[in-house]
Amino acid sequence: MLEIVSRSEWGARPPRSVVTIPLPTPELWLHHTAGNEQGASGVRAIQNFHMDTRGWSDIAYSFLIDRISLEVYEGRGAGVRGGHTFGHNSVSHGLCVMGNFETTTVSDALVAKVAELVRFGHGRGWWPAQLSGGHRDVRPTACPGANLYAEIGEINRLAIQDEMEDPMxxxxxxxxxxxxxxxxxxxxxxxxxxxxxxxxxxxxxxxxxxxxxxxxxxxxxxxxxxxxxxxxxxxxxxxxxx
Ligand SMILES: [Zn+2]
Structure with missing residues (x-):
């Protein structure tokens, strides 16, 4: 089973407010941080930036993935409105890979881990079986970076393939x-x-x-x-x- 580093485990600050959204959400969007943060300290730094500098209620993303360790971190979590994809936050979750994928390449293991998280959340009734796309599909942004964006098809192929082949x-x-x-x-x-x-x-x-x-x-x-x-x-x- 996929292990997720919980908010208490990474030392999250409490959110200023929480708005719940109906599950499963019809959409699921992929992001990158565009920064160099890694690990639990990196997730805390992102939360501080979003809350203190941006003035948001909490870290923007639903879940984050460390591109090196492949640890999965709980952001706002499932069923909570995020602040990741403007105009879509009430009908989606946002998965974010930590790194800048305009310049950083994407390992096969990272592709598999994102697919595993997509499958995991779908299996729990949180979101659809595949990514709806990348942030750049719906907003004028480079996010999730050209190299990660190029892997969305493969992530979705693995996420579905696993579902079909799991019984076998x-x-x-x-x-x-x-x-x-x-x-x-x-x-x-x-x-x-x-x-x-x-x-x-x-x-x-x-x-x-x-x-x-x-x-x-x-x-x-x-x-x-x-x-x-x-x-x-x-x-x-x-x-x-x-
Ligand atoms: Zn984004």
């Missing part, structure tokens, strides 16, 4: 060609993986341990189960058949 996740005890493909991905990622049995098509303890290692290395939620996001990343490491 590949998990310990499974046997067959799908298991073998993902094992080949593990070996492409790390040639030391699966030292005893290799890509034998049998999802045993050794494969589960290496799936966990892989998920940990990609900053995915460590489950030992190959869901859609883990599977898509693993297949990128699978050598092309020759």
């Amino acid at each position: 996740s590949v998990r310990p005890g499974d046997v067959g060609e799908a298991v073998r493909k993902f094992q080949q991905g593990l070996l492409g990622w790390n040639s030391d993986a699966l030292p005893r049995f290799g890509a034998d098509g049998d999802f045993g303890d050794e494969t589960e341990e290496w799936v966990r290692n892989f998920q940990d290395s990609q900053d995915l939620t460590v489950t030992g189960v190959i869901d859609g996001v883990t599977g898509a990343l693993l297949l990128e490491y699978r050598p092309d058949p020759t």
Whole structure:
């Protein structure tokens, strides 16, 4: 399960006011901070800027993602009107990746993490199954930065793919060609993986341990189960058949 750093955990100040909005919201928008803030101290700095300099009631975004650690931080949270997308705040949530993606590139793991958050919130009835778009789609702004904006299609593809494939996740005890493909991905990622049995098509303890290692290395939620996001990343490491 996706872990979210709560407001109390990152040391949020109380909001000046809270306006609730109906769930699920029909829209979900993607932002970047355009700054260099990182971690809990960075989230606190953004909140201070929004409350003290901008004069807003709270940090603008519903949730934030650290582009380095991939930690997810609760902003205003679900079901609370944000201050992220002018004209849309009563009918949407706003997800914000910390960084300036006009200049910073976007890692595959970050794309997967945003997709995981989209899926997580959709599963809880907070918002639609996919991003509605980026801030720049509805306002004259560079946000969420050209490089992150270019990944929205891939984020949405992963978010949906995972939903469709979740019931068919590949998990310990499974046997067959799908298991073998993902094992080949593990070996492409790390040639030391699966030292005893290799890509034998049998999802045993050794494969589960290496799936966990892989998920940990990609900053995915460590489950030992190959869901859609883990599977898509693993297949990128699978050598092309020759
Ligand atoms: Zn924005």
